[in-house]
Amino acid sequence: MVLFDPADPAFIADPYPAFDRMREHPLVWHEGLGLTVAVSHEACSALLRNRALGRIWTDASPLARFEAFNLLHRNSLLESEPPRHTRLRRLIAGAFGRGHTERLRPWVQDLASSMVTRLAEEIASAGSADLLPVLAQPLPVEVIGELLGVPAADRALLAPWSNAIVKMYEYGLPDDQAAAAERAAAEFVAYMRSLAASRLGAPGEDLITDLVAVSEDGDRLTEDELIATAVLLLMAGHEATVNVIGNGVQALMRNRSQWDRLRADPSLIDIAVEELIRFDAPLQLFERTATEDVTLFGVDIPEGSKVAALLGSAARDPLVFDAPDVLDVGRTPNPHLGFGAGIHYCVGAPLARGEVAAALRALLEQLPDLELAAEPQRRPEFVIRGLRTLPVTTR
Template sequence: MSFDPADLAFIADPYPAFAALRAAGPVHHHPGLGLAVTTTHAAADAVLRSRSLGRLWTDVAPVAAFAGFNLLHRNSLLESEPPRHTRLRRLIAAAFGRGHTERLRPRVEALAAGMVDELAARVRDGEPADLLALLAAPLPVQVIGELLGVPEADRGLLQPWSNAIVKMYEYGLPADLAAAAERAAAEFTAYLRALVADRRRAPGDDLVSDLVAVRDGTDKLTEDELVATAVLLLMAGHEATVNVVGNGVHALLTHRDQWDGLVADPALLPTAVEELIRYDAPLQLFERTATAPVTIAGHHLAPGDKVAALLGAAARDPEVFPDPDRLDITRTPNPHLGFGAGIHYCVGAPLARVEVSAALKALTATLPTLALAGTPTRRPEFVIRGWQSLPVTA
C-alpha cells in the first residue's frame, strides 16, 4: 500500500490515501520515495523531536552545477543540527527577538487591507479576480521585503526567486527546473551580499541590520550564514503564508457555514488560523535522517536511513483531532504540526500567524459575500501544497 506523489488525482486530495495508510499502520516504507513515511500524529511528532534523527545536508550533485543552491543549504538553520544549530538559532532568535513581529503588525494589516480593497474593486462588477495574484502571493512578499529591508522597487524579484528555489524540494524534478532553481539561488545570493554590505555601512531597523549586528560574546553570523538565513526566511515565510491563505480561503468558501461564522464573529480569527493550517497543510512532508539507531512507532531505523513525517496525514489523525476531515474554525485544542516541533520549530511562526490573520480579517470585513468563481487551478506538486490560481467573486 502506497501513493504516487506525481499522481494528479492524489495531489488533488491526498487525505483518503493517508487515511488508508494510517489504518494499516503508523509507519510505512515508501519504495518510490526510498524512505519511511509516518501516518499518525504521534509518529510524525516523534520524527520531528527525536534527537537520533537529524537534518543532514548532502550537496546536490553535480556539486559544481549547484554551487549557489548548496551554499545556501550548507549554511541554513533548517539544514543543521546541534551544536551548530544551537548556535545559529541563538543568534537568529536574538535578532528576531528585537520586536520585528510587533513592529510589522500594523504594516501587515495595512498591506492586507489595501490588497483586499484592490481585490474588491476588481470583483465589484461581478467579474472574477485571482485571490492568489492579488492577495495571497503578494502579501508575504511585501512583508518579507519589509522585514529584511529590501527596497520596494526590488521586491518583485523575491517571489520568482522563491518559487524557483523551492521546486528543488519536490521528488523527480526535471533538469530544466533544477537549473532554474540554481540560477535563482545564485542571483538571490548576489543580491543579498550587496544588501548586507549596504547594511554594514548604514544600518536600519530591519532584520538584516540586526542579523549583521547580533553578537553572542565574540560570536556572530558569517556572511554565508546571514545570506542563507535571509533566503530561508523568504522561502519558508512566502511559501507557507501564500499556501495557508490560498488553501484556507478555498476551504472556507467550500464550507460556507465556516466562512459565514468567521464573518459574523471576528473573535474567531485566532482559532480559525490554526484550523486552516491544520486542515490543508501547506507543507506535506518533512524529511529527516537517522544519526543513531532509533525506533519510530515500531519501525527500526539504522544510521543513514531516512524517514519523513507526513504532516498532512498527522493533521487528519482521529486520535488527536476529533472528526478530522471536518473544517471547524472553533477547534481547540489544535496541536497541529504545521510549524514543526522540537528544535526545528519555525522561528517565523508568530509573523506567519499575523499575516494569515490580517488577510482573513480584511477579506471577511470587506468582502463578506466572497465566493469561488469557476474552477481553481492546483499546483502540480505534492510536498508544497497549494493553488496556482483561485478565482473569486463577490
C-alpha cells in the first residue's frame, strides 16, 4: 500500500487524499514512521480510549543533552498514566475549576476585537496584512500569559519558547533545531521556577497561584509538576489555537458561502469552531505506547510498541461525517477528535474554544468583507499543521 512521505511538500500541502487511500484498513504499518497508525475514526477513537495504550514517556537522548526537555515531559499530565495521571488531573482540574475560563471570557473578546482593529488598520494602510502575527499568534500567547499570570512585559518570550520546543515532536528533526528546543525548555523552566516562587509570597488571581496553592488531603503538585503543567498549557494552548485560527480562516476564505453564512447567522460561531477544528486538524498525529500486548482491529501490538492516531484522517472519515471534505459551519453532531478522547482529553478545551470563537466574532463584526490577498504559505511540518503566512485584504 502506498502511504505517505511526511516530508513530501505535496503531502504537506494536502494530506487528505493520501488518508482517503489508506482508510480501507483501520490500522496500517507505516515503515517511514516506524509505527502502526490508526486511520479510521473508529480505530483512532478506540486507540485513544484503550487503557492498554498509554502515554509512556521515553526520555530524549542523550540524557545530558536534553535535561530540561525531559524534565518537562517526565512531570507532565499528558505524559503520565494512572495512578499518577489521576492524581495530577485531579489537582490541575481543581485549580482550573476556580472559574478561570469564565473570568477571562469578556477579556478575551475585548482582546480579540482590539487585535482585529489593528488588522483593519494595517489593511487600510498597506492594502493587505498577514493575519497570523496580528491575530492568530498573539491572541493565544496573551491569553495563556494572562491565565498563568505572566507579566505583560515578559509575554513576548512565550511564543518563541513554544515554537522551539514543539519542533521536537516532528520526525527527522535536524540537530540544530533539537538543540534550540533544549535551550528553550531550559529557559522556560528557569522562568517558571522564578514565577512560581514569587506567587508563594505574593498570590494573585492567576492559575499559577492556584496551582501553587491547590491541595487535596495534603497532596500538592511538586515544583517540577507545576512547571510542566505551565509549559503544557502554553504549548498545547498556543500551538493548537494559532493553527485552528489560521487554518480555519483560510478554509472560510476558500469556502465563501460558509463565511457568508456566519455573517448572516453569528449564532453558528460556536458550532463553526468545532467544524474548523475538524476540517483541517491542527494536530495530525498523536502517539500512544502499548503497556501490554494488545490486539486492535486484528492487528497485534506488542508491549512497548508505539502506535499513533492519524487525527486528520479520522476527521475526514465518510463513515462518521457526511461529505467530510465539505466545510459545513452548521455541522452537528460533530464528533471530531481534535481535543483527544478518554482520560487524556484536553483540560484546556473550553478556553481554546473561547479564543477561536472570539477571533471569529471579531473578524465577522469588523471585517465582514475579508478575503485572501495572496496564496498563504504553509509550514513544512506534518504533525503540527499550520500556516507560515496568511495574507488578507478586504474587497
